[in-house]
Amino acid sequence: MLLIKYSIPFTLPGCNNYVDACRTHRRAGGAFKKKVEKSIRDALIPQKIIPPPCYPVKVMFVWKEKNLRRDVDNVAFDKKFVLDALVDVGALEDDRRKFVSGFVDDFPKPNKKDIGVDIYIRSE
Secondary structure, three states, X not given: OOEEEEEEOOOOOOHHHHHHHHHHOOXXXXXXXXXXXHHHHHHHOOOOOOOOOOOOEEEEEEEEOOOOOOOHHHHHOOHHHHHHHHHHOOOOOOOOOOOEEEEEEEXXXXXXXXXXXXXXXXXX
């Protein structure tokens, strides 16, 4: 079993931000998604990209928030953007169910000095 770790060292916008963008203009949601995915790719590219040797994989997201203000479902919504960015940089072949069999979300105790999301990819 291989375990690969990637880190995004900043807080991602949540579902509420995406919904707000979608409500402003019919194309704003797509522009919002592209902008967020670009920031994720920019954080991933300097890290050593290692595609899993076999599929399917399980993905664990450790969402590190600075406080408890945002609901966990609002935060975890960003996994869509993260998975798409992982595919774009070559860390995953695809994010269809043939390649990703599931995921786990973890929300450790908030820490103002340690924010972002850690992504663990594990071959089964």
